Amino acid sequence: MKPIKQHYPFLLSALAILLMLIPLGNVKAQILELDQKIFGMDCAPCAKGVEVRMKKMDGVTDAEIDLKKGEARLIFDDAHHTSLKQIQRSIIDGGFSPKDAQIKVRGMLEKEQDDWHLITDTDDIFLLKEFDAEQYEIETGREVTIEALIAERDNQDFWNLTVDQLKATEKS
Amino acid sequence: MINTRQKILLLTIAVVFNYSPPVAAQGGHGPAFGLATPTGGKGGISYNLTFMSLRQDEPTAMLRHTWNYSPAQKLQLNFSTPTPIQNATKRPRTRGGSLMPGFGDIELSAFYRFHQNNLGVGNRFESTLITGVSYPVDEKRGGINSGSGFHLAAVTGYASRSWYFWGGGGWQYYAEKSGEQLGEVIYATGVIGLRPRYFREKNPHHDWRIFLESVSEWTGNDRIGEVDVANSNKQKVLIGPSLLGLYGAWGVSIGMLFPVYESAGTVPGSLISSESPRAMINLSYWFF
Numbered sequence: 001m002k003p004i005k006q007h008y009p010f011l012l013s014a015l016a017i018l019l020m021l022i023p024l025g026n027v028k029a030q031i032l033e034l035d036q037k038i039f040g041m042d043c044a045p046c047a048k049g050v051e052v053r054m055k056k057m058d059g060v061t062d063a064e065i066d067l068k069k070g071e072a073r074l075i076f077d078d079a080h081h082t083s084l085k086q087i088q089r090s091i092i093d094g095g096f097s098p099k100d101a102q103i104k105v106r107g108m109l110e111k112e113q114d115d116w117h118l119i120t121d122t123d124d125i126f127l128l129k130e131f132d133a134e135q136y137e138i139e140t141g142r143e144v145t146i147e148a149l150i151a152e153r154d155n156q157d158f159w160n161l162t163v164d165q166l167k168a169t170e171k172s
Numbered sequence: 173m174i175n176t177r178q179k180i181l182l183l184t185i186a187v188v189f190n191y192s193p194p195v196a197a198q199g200g201h202g203p204a205f206g207l208a209t210p211t212g213g214k215g216g217i218s219y220n221l222t223f224m225s226l227r228q229d230e231p232t233a234m235l236r237h238t239w240n241y242s243p244a245q246k247l248q249l250n251f252s253t254p255t256p257i258q259n260a261t262k263r264p265r266t267r268g269g270s271l272m273p274g275f276g277d278i279e280l281s282a283f284y285r286f287h288q289n290n291l292g293v294g295n296r297f298e299s300t301l302i303t304g305v306s307y308p309v310d311e312k313r314g315g316i317n318s319g320s321g322f323h324l325a326a327v328t329g330y331a332s333r334s335w336y337f338w339g340g341g342g343w344q345y346y347a348e349k350s351g352e353q354l355g356e357v358i359y360a361t362g363v364i365g366l367r368p369r370y371f372r373e374k375n376p377h378h379d380w381r382i383f384l385e386s387v388s389e390w391t392g393n394d395r396i397g398e399v400d401v402a403n404s405n406k407q408k409v410l411i412g413p414s415l416l417g418l419y420g421a422w423g424v425s426i427g428m429l430f431p432v433y434e435s436a437g438t439v440p441g442s443l444i445s446s447e448s449p450r451a452m453i454n455l456s457y458w459f460f
Contacts, residue, residue, distance in 0.1 A: 040290030042331045044379035044418050045458055049213050052460045067333070068374045070293030093214035093245050097290035 029120040030059070031084060032145070033104040034074040039097040041070055046096070053090045058082045078106075083122035084150070084159060101150045103161070106169075109133075111140040118146060118161065125158040126150075136166045143169040204414040204427030204452045206361035206385040207270045207327035207340035209300040210283050212242035217459040223257075224268050226275070227448035230260035234268070234275055248283040254309060262314050264447050265354070265391045265406070267344055269454075270325070270361050274344065276313065277306035277321055287328070294333035301326050302342065316394045316401070319349035329363070333372045336365030336381065348395070355392035355405060362386045365416075379418040386411045387429060407435040408447065423456035 041047060047065040050072060054063040059080020064073045072091075076082065088098040107120040116133065118126040128148075138144065148161040202208035212218065220238040225231065238252040252273055263275055273279035281304025288298040302325040308318035325342025339362050346354035367381040388409045393400035414427025429450040 037293070039292055040288075040294075040296035042294045042296065042333055044377075045421070045423070048420065048460060049216065049458070053213070066374045067294065068372065095213050095245050095285075095288070096296075 029107040029143070030078070030080055030122065031074075031076055031082065031087075031103060031105045031120070032078065033076070034072075034084070034087065035102040036072045036074070036087065036091070037099040037101060038070050038072055038091055039099055041065075041067065041094075041096045043067075046094070050091060050094050050096065053094060054087070057086065057090065081121055083120075083124045085122075085124060088153065099152045102147070103150050104145065104147045106143065106145045109138060109140055109142050109144050116140075117158075118144070126161045127158045128161050128163055131163055136168070138166065138168055145169065202331075202336060202338065202365060202381075202416065203361075203363045203383045203385050204416075204425045204454060205269050205387050205410075205412075205429055205450070206338060206363035206383070207302070207325060207342065208338045208363065209285065209298045209327055209329050209331075210240070210248050210271075212240060212248045214242055214245045216240075216242045219457045219459075220454055222269065222272065222452065222454045224272075224275075225451040226264050226266070226268075228260070228264045229262050229445045231258055232256075232260045232263040232275065233258040236268075236272060238272070246285040246288070248285075250279070250281045250283070250304070252277075252279045252281070254278065256310075259310075261312075262445070264450075265313070265357055266389055266450075267323070267342075267357060267359070268450075269452060270340070270342065270359065270387065271302075273304065273306045273323065274321065274357075276308050276310035276318060278309060279304045279306040279321075279323070281305075281323065295331070297328075297330050299326065299328035313354060314394070314404075316354050316396070317349040317352040319347035319353060321346050327361075334367055334369075336363065336367075336383070338363040351397050353395040355394045357392070358390045360388045377419065381416050383414045383416070383427070384411070385414055385427065385429065407433075409433040410447075410450065412449070414452075421458045421460050423454075423458075425452070425454040425456070427452045 041050065047067050051063050051065045054060055054072060054074060059076045059082050060074055061077050062075040091098040105118065105120065107118040110117045110119055116128040116131040118128060145167045146163055147165040148163045151160045218240045222236040225233045235255040235257055236252055238250055240248055240250050242248045254276055267274050281302065284301045285298055286301055290296045304323040306321035310318050312318060322345045323342060325340060327338055327340030329338030341360040344357040363383055363385050365381050365383040371378065371380050391406045394404045408431055410429040410431050412427060412429035414425060416425045431447050434446055
């Protein structure tokens with residue numbers, strides 16, 4: 001048997017890695033609710049098809065289609081990695097067009113030059129349009145939950161968010 | 173007759189379609205007889221069981237199984253096989269329903285939605301190109317050898333929560349077989365549909381709509397040894413109602429077409445008699 005001291009470097013490294021992972025595990029940065037406007041959906045099986053597609057997505061706890069309004073309402077759990085890109089892709093694959101949406105999303109606020117971004121666990125990049133940080137007394141690096149209107153995507157790499165409400169997560 | 177290799181090929185295709193995993197799909201089947209734009213979503217699979225009745229001197233009835241699969245949002249592949257119930261030597265030369273092949277044909281077809289504009293909530297304007305190849309299961313039709321077929325059609329239309337409009341046309345060609353050739357069929361269809369207000373709700377359990385359909389057909393002369401068979405051609409116009417009901421993954425469609433104009437049949441010397449009304453019942457299932 002080797003003395004335990006010889007294992008210290010390995011044990012310390014493992015502990016360091018574990019400590020680094022703990023904060024990541026606590027980050028819950030994702031879409032919480034989504035009301036997605038859909039164009040072109042006219043019939044009950046169309047709606048059923050879209051609903052079934054959405055219910056199969058990671059983290060979706062409830063999906064409901066309103067044919068009259070042309071809207072899909074999605075509720076998510078707080079530990080998923082489904083992106084808005086994936087949701088809208090599933091609508092396009094169904095033969096319809098995703099338009100603007102109302103979203104409730106949690107993420108990390110980041111300021112780059114004059115632009116404010118909301119970073120989530122997915123590859124979605126949310127750009128906060130005309131965002132006044134002073135109004136919310138918020139600083140970069142804070143975890144927040146935002147309710148916002150998302151404009152229809154126009155081939156850009158990010159989503160334009162018009163913030164309705166912002167709530168900072170309490171610092172632990 | 174189908175040989176053993178062809179039977180194995182058909183069985184393989186049927187098994188592949190049968191055992192594909194059920195994935196999300198959505199449909200929007202429309203009229204019973206007229207051309208329409210299909211709306212299968214990517215990965216969608218559906219099945220249609222169709223009963224069709226035609227009469228020209230003698231009654232003719234057919235059951236047809238059609239499998240639909242959409243490998244992409246804009247593309248739908250279809251495989252259709254007939255089961256004759258009541259066969260007649262002289263039956264109307266038609267594709268039956270415009271989204272179906274002729275009475276005795278096995279058909280592999282593709283629908284390509286080359287244009288789509290989702291105009292608003294519940295509204296869309298789209299156009300589809302339809303093409304297919306067919307293989308006959310019968311030896312002769314009206315005394316003429318049945319050859320392989322080729323079908324080409326196009327349709328454009330508007331769908332909404334209240335009104336539907338489709339207009340289209342197509343061409344069915346039959347290849348020569350042992351010196352004989354069935355006459356081609358050129359056709360045009362028009363459809364107007366209405367979903368009653370009661371079924372335009374938020375999330376209806378039932379979805380019903382009614383259609384008024386018209387089919388105009390120009391059937392060419394059959395040919396024997398490079399010579400046209402005189403008076404074997406015909407032009408006709410048929411109009412009639414159909415009803416489509418959808419519930420969950422199920423759909424049922426019932427329709428009738430009544431001849432309102434026939435160029436032959438009443439003409440002395442014509443080889444073709446007048447046609448009686450056509451009837452169709454279609455049962456659809458979507459594998460969600």
